[in-house]
Amino acid sequence: MTRLVINGGNKMDGEIDVQGSKNAVLPILAATILCDGKNIIYNCPKLRDVDMTIEVLKNLGCIVKRNADCLEVDSSNISGYTIPDELMRQMRSSIIFLGAIIARFGKAEVSMPGGCEIGNRPIDLHLKSLRKLGVEITESHGFMHCKREKNISDNIHLDFPSVGATENIMLAACLTEGITIIENAAREPEIVDLERFLNRMGAKIKGAGSDTIVIEGVHKLYGVEHRIIPDRIVAATYLSCALSSGGTVSLKNADGGHMGAMINVLKDMGAKIYEDRNKIVVLSPKQLKSVGTIKTMPYPGFPTDIQSPFMALTTQAVGSSVFVENIFENRFRHIEELTRMGADIKADGRVAVVIGKSRLTGAKVTAPDLRGGAALVVAALAADGETEIENVKYIDRGYEAIEKVLSLCGVKIKRKE
Numbered sequence: 001m002t003r004l005v006i007n008g009g010n011k012m013d014g015e016i017d018v019q020g021s022k023n024a025v026l027p028i029l030a031a032t033i034l035c036d037g038k039n040i041i042y043n044c045p046k047l048r049d050v051d052m053t054i055e056v057l058k059n060l061g062c063i064v065k066r067n068a069d070c071l072e073v074d075s076s077n078i079s080g081y082t083i084p085d086e087l088m089r090q091m092r093s094s095i096i097f098l099g100a101i102i103a104r105f106g107k108a109e110v111s112m113p114g115g116c117e118i119g120n121r122p123i124d125l126h127l128k129s130l131r132k133l134g135v136e137i138t139e140s141h142g143f144m145h146c147k148r149e150k151n152i153s154d155n156i157h158l159d160f161p162s163v164g165a166t167e168n169i170m171l172a173a174c175l176t177e178g179i180t181i182i183e184n185a186a187r188e189p190e191i192v193d194l195e196r197f198l199n200r201m202g203a204k205i206k207g208a209g210s211d212t213i214v215i216e217g218v219h220k221l222y223g224v225e226h227r228i229i230p231d232r233i234v235a236a237t238y239l240s241c242a243l244s245s246g247g248t249v250s251l252k253n254a255d256g257g258h259m260g261a262m263i264n265v266l267k268d269m270g271a272k273i274y275e276d277r278n279k280i281v282v283l284s285p286k287q288l289k290s291v292g293t294i295k296t297m298p299y300p301g302f303p304t305d306i307q308s309p310f311m312a313l314t315t316q317a318v319g320s321s322v323f324v325e326n327i328f329e330n331r332f333r334h335i336e337e338l339t340r341m342g343a344d345i346k347a348d349g350r351v352a353v354v355i356g357k358s359r360l361t362g363a364k365v366t367a368p369d370l371r372g373g374a375a376l377v378v379a380a381l382a383a384d385g386e387t388e389i390e391n392v393k394y395i396d397r398g399y400e401a402i403e404k405v406l407s408l409c410g411v412k413i414k415r416k417e
């Protein structure tokens, strides 16, 4: 089993080139099937989730070529409209293909996504919205059979600003007759990137980034070139790594404009952070301070995806910090592992209290999920001695070559097979 072995106690010092956003590239790759030609997508990170998405595209009949961070997707000969069980099980976010496949074929067959490591993750909002766009959905033998009976548009009010449901509606609606309006839409930067990509292809979408998105259906979309936005969660994770190690790091190709809630928390903890164009520099204070209460919220609130890395960081702050997880019910599984390393954290339901500063010691720990794994890396950088992290496959879902990035900044880290 692959492990990351980290020796803590070295101050990070160096520059990190921030990878493209995983959560932006996945829906954009799904959107490539909406045209008959070739799309060229730059700044695609090399991640397990991207590889799985490429598998889904190939399974549908697309030709996909990778050259460094550039993916060329040719969907001229696409023929399939099914996502098989093994692909759906490996990556639940393949559900994002549903809207795109329906838009292209008027029908789709997708295996039911199961639960996943951070909770139940229902798709009721996706299905309710697609039904409003004239799609009939039946379930049998573990598959959802979808057929667009009427090519209609509608006003869709989301009960919760779900990122995936907002993206699925945008994909399903951009080739319909008429105007679709999404109210209480998710406002994440990744949605803005999807809008930009689709509009480049010829779609007529307005309002992404606000809570109302207006999609005017068009008849045809065309292949284009597009560059994926930087990954704001990865950028914030590396800022946490730098602070946990007591070091200084400069991020290039980062977008601080997408990171307001996270940067504010780090500044409240005493970090010195300077932003200039696509660059963010972080300097560690002599001593980190606790943060009061952090509540995860939809964008522009504090992201659930950075809750666990920041929790690991607050173990090194003096005082108590409280985390309230409002988005996913099972996103505290890193706490048990952090406790093994000496952290003082008490959790009850969706609330966790961290008492700092703890002296962490290296231990054998297991990444419970993607961001929980990143939290263990953050903790390992502050710990005395060697930390061995198992289940690295989770970390590889979202962080490109994390051991190379960190070792270039002076961290003693090795991947062991």
Ligand code: UD1
Pocket: 022, 023, 024, 026, 093, 120, 121, 122, 123, 124, 125, 126, 127, 160, 161, 162, 163, 164, 165, 186, 303, 304, 305, 327, 328, 329
């Ligand atoms: C996306 C991100 C994920 C991030 C999350 C929240 C991708 C690939 N993943 O996930 O990294 O943590 O946004 O920022 O972009 N919900 C329902 N019914 C639905 C859909 C969602 O109840 O039909 C609930 C979920 O259970 C969860 C909340 O809504 O409690 C947020 O989920 P959502 O915004 O949809 O997250 P994802 O798109 O799955």
